[in-house]
Amino acid sequence: MELDLESRTFIVSGGTKGLGLATAKMLIGEGAKVVLLARDESRLAGVRARLGASAVALAGDLGDPELASRAIECAHAAFGRLDGALVSVGGPPAGSVLTTTDDQWSSAFGSVFLGGLRLMREVARATSVTRSEHPGRGASIAVVLSSSAVQVLSGISISNGLRPGLAMLVTDLADEVGPHDVRVNGLLPGRFDTERVRELDEASGDAAANRQRISAGIPLRRYGSASEFAHVATFLLSPASSYVTGTLVAVDGGSTRVP
Numbered sequence: 001m002e003l004d005l006e007s008r009t010f011i012v013s014g015g016t017k018g019l020g021l022a023t024a025k026m027l028i029g030e031g032a033k034v035v036l037l038a039r040d041e042s043r044l045a046g047v048r049a050r051l052g053a054s055a056v057a058l059a060g061d062l063g064d065p066e067l068a069s070r071a072i073e074c075a076h077a078a079f080g081r082l083d084g085a086l087v088s089v090g091g092p093p094a095g096s097v098l099t100t101t102d103d104q105w106s107s108a109f110g111s112v113f114l115g116g117l118r119l120m121r122e123v124a125r126a127t128s129v130t131r132s133e134h135p136g137r138g139a140s141i142a143v144v145l146s147s148s149a150v151q152v153l154s155g156i157s158i159s160n161g162l163r164p165g166l167a168m169l170v171t172d173l174a175d176e177v178g179p180h181d182v183r184v185n186g187l188l189p190g191r192f193d194t195e196r197v198r199e200l201d202e203a204s205g206d207a208a209a210n211r212q213r214i215s216a217g218i219p220l221r222r223y224g225s226a227s228e229f230a231h232v233a234t235f236l237l238s239p240a241s242s243y244v245t246g247t248l249v250a251v252d253g254g255s256t257r258v259p
Contacts, residue, residue: 003238006031009079010237011071013037013062013119014088016047018194019144022226023086023233028054030234033079035071037062062089062115068122084182084237085123088144089116091196092158100157113162116143120173120184128180138181140237143170145186147256149248167248174246183245185236190252191215193223219254 010027014020015036024034034055038044041059048057056078060067075082092108093100120141127139148159149167167186174184191197191214204210215222232251235241250256 003030003240005238008083009033009075009081011035011085016043019226019229020088022230026230026234035075063111068119072126084140086142087116087119094155097157108158124177124182128177128182141184142233142236143186145188147188171246186248188248188250190255191223
């Protein structure tokens with residue numbers, strides 16, 4: 001399939017590891033350029049060096065109100081255009097409704113919810129155009145959420161509280177910017193074999209047993225690879241998915257039942 005990504009430019013937040021990095025690599029492999037956003041400057045510099053001239057890096061936290069506009073300026077300065085973004089924010093801390101503090105809620109709201117919303121909104125504004133004679137050539141925004149956007153996951157109440165709101169904003173924003181040839185979709189990743197998930201397995205006390213237990217509850221009976229997620233994300237960011245917008249796509253081996 002021709003994805004038609006040659007020379008297109010995307011902002012990728014959380015782009016130094018896991019699903020974000022896998023998607024950045026795949027975008028570049030398809031001929032696109034990327035602006036990587038992450039908090040860890042040293043790691044960011046190392047990843048950018050490995051990705052080569054098709055990537056530039058910008059260190060910062062999505063909780064910073066200025067980061068989104070700086071990233072958009074960076075895309076235009078480095079590559080002369082912007083065609084969308086993969087909006088991925090880190091997972092909030094674990095905890096139940098009764099054990100999560102107000103400070104934890106406030107901090108997570110600023111980074112996970114408002115930070116993600118701000119990047120979605122500013123990229124949509126920067127890429128909105130008057131509809132051309134060739135619809136489907138406009139921008140695309142893919143928001144990395146979680147299956148907690150549609151079902152409660154035990155032990156991560158902050159995620160359960162914030163992700164559904166962002167999921168609703170995916171459709172809300174898609175309705176608003178669709179007439180300007182900008183598409184917005186959400187991704188619901190399941191259990192992937194990433195650095196973060198391996199840490200979670202280790203924290204259980206028996207990583208192998210925990211992985212086996214969780215895999216048994218996945219219809220495909222295994223964790224996904226980051227590249228499997230990246231294939232779906234890259235498709236949604238590309239003009240090949242030109243008639244897909246305002247929807248949530250589960251990439252989870254069949255674990256989530258999205259109505």
